[in-house]
Amino acid sequence: MATELKKFLDAKKTTTRLLGDVERYLMRRPLDDRRQDVLHPSEIIKPDWCHRYSYHLLTGGEANRNKPNLRLQNIFDEGHYIHAKWQSRFQEMNVLYGKFECLACQVMTIGISPACKECNRKDVMEYREVTLVDDNLRIAGHTDGWIKDIGDDCLIEIKSIGAGTLRFEAPDILADAGGDMTKAFNNIRRPFRSHLLQGQMYLELAHRMYGAEAPKEIVFLYENKADQATKEFTVKADYEIVERIFFSASKVIAAVKAKKMPECNVSSDGCNSCNSLVDLEEWGA
DSSP, X not given: OHHHHHHHHHHHHOOOSSHHHHHHHXXXXXXXXXXXXXXXXXXXXXXXXXXHHHHHHHTTOOOOOOOOOXXXXXXXXXXXXXXXXXXXXXXXXXXXXXXXXXTTTOOEEEEESOOOTTTOOSTTEEEOOEEEEETTTTEEEEESEEEOSSSSOEEEEEEEEOHHHHHHHOHHHHHXXXXXXXXXXXTOOSOOXXXXXXXXXXXXXXXXXXXXXXXSEEEEEEEETTTOOEEEEEEEOOGGGTHHHHHHHHHHHHHHHHTOOOOOSSOTTOOHHHHTOSOGGGGTO
């Protein structure tokens, strides 16, 4: 809370014609309603995923979340726009499967680029992605799409790639290109590790939900933020790649059921995530 107050006051000090007002508006806007009572694939694939902090969330604790500043919000929004662009194209091609919301009557329809089951319109249908869950392990995520009728079914993950992505995922590629994003993007030869893990999580979750009908491959669509160049990588399902992550999730859920908080698995002294929680005694420490 103190951090958010400081951000708000800093924005208030900023002398601008419009940007200061925009940033203050963003700081007042509520955070998104991302569920905190489940394990998200995008979080549990991280090497610093803290089992103790997940226990805190799964047992009703509040998330330690800060509102993004204007620059970070711009980055998030740009990623959302790129996702929506590609999903819209697949929807127009009549190959996008999943849940769609009618913007005219707010009715949900499941199908392949369907018309609304209530008003029969297609022009007001907005994609809501594919929810993939394992109820027993309380894992839930959303893949960017499920493509049908273009060969075998596949899942898709849409990734916007910028210099920040490369600095985090593959700094050597950016360094070898001298910071030139066009050259660096051309030198990407395979999906980044975090993307690969996330994709394999989705494929396994789809298999657990849909069995033999589940897609057996995922296509990563990469778009360069600098010049909109694109490339794709197709990866087959391979459970062994994420078996360890599912096992770790099962340990966390077992701890929740036993009402016994696990030790921090990241550091013997606790990590940034679990050490940020003040009232540890209230949830079993």
